[in-house]
Amino acid sequence: MERKIQRVIEICENNYGKPKPFRLSNSLDLLVETILSQNTNDKNTFKAFSALKKYYVNYEEVLAANETKLAKIIYSSGFYNLKAKRIQEALRAIKEDRGSLNLDFLKNKSKSVAFNYLIKLPGIGPKTAAIVLTFGLNHESIPVDTHVYRVSQRLGLVPKTFDRTKTQEFLENNTKRGLKNALHYYLIKHGREVCRARKPSCSECFLKKECKHFKNK
Ligand code: SF4
Incomplete structure (x- = not known):
């Protein structure tokens, strides 16, 4: 599977170009923002996160x-009671463990120690942990959201029976170091x-030769 993943990355690079390098973000910001993003879209997440950052000076105040x-x-993020509770529980756990609010x-x-620490925090699952690892802590991971899950399933990059957690683990183990961020982006x-x-544009898709879904149509 490693070779197929490699081919998909190469084809995407030829068509989309290399992904732009990104600057690391504050890991606590990422953690909180990802909790806010659960079951909502980017616009509502951004609105809620901006409001939180505007109202509270720091995460001590949020806690x-x-x-x-x-x-x-x-x-504006929806499920706001649950999310407020989750944010405070995660912050409380970090504070109790480290004595301060910092994940640096x-x-x-x-990477595995960092991942295991993050998923033990209340309300933090593998996807959120992988986002914090990748974009906050410089540990390459492949957070599996709805797009990553659907496209990797259709292409046949992972076994059909895999859930998102297994998909994340499988893709990370079968993608070469230095290419995981690129695969995630593509x-x-x-x-x-x-x-x-709904309605994937298969006829125009440059990955159709690699795609299990297309071959089985
Ligand atoms: S051929 Fe269709 S199903 Fe396969 S990756 Fe392309 S758009 Fe998706």
Whole structure:
């Protein structure tokens, strides 16, 4: 499977170009923003996150905030009561463990140690952990969102029976170091622009020769 993944990356690179390098973001910002993004779109996530950052000076204030008030501030993300609770629980766990609200110590740990630390935090699953690892801590991972899952399934990059967690593990183990961020970027881009959930544009797709779904049509 490693060779097929490699071919998909090469074809995408020829068609989409290399992904632009990104600057690392604050890992706590990523953690909170990803909790806010659960079951909503980018626009609502951004609105809620901006409101939170505007209202509270730092995460100490978010942790100490009245939960109902916090829920009101992040209202636009939907499921705001649950999300307020999750954000405070995750922050509380970090504070109790480290004595401060900072995840930068994980930059010096191995990827697996960092991943296991993150998924033990309340409300944090493999996707959120992988986002924080990749974009906050410089540990290459492949967060599996709806696009990554759908496109990798259709292409046949992972066994059909795999759920998102297994898909993430499989893709990470079968993608060469230095190419994981690229694969993540291409699967999302392809899922948004060509291999959409409804009516994928198979006839125009430059990956059709590699695609299991297309061959089985
Ligand atoms: S051929 Fe169709 S199903 Fe396969 S990757 Fe392309 S758009 Fe998706």
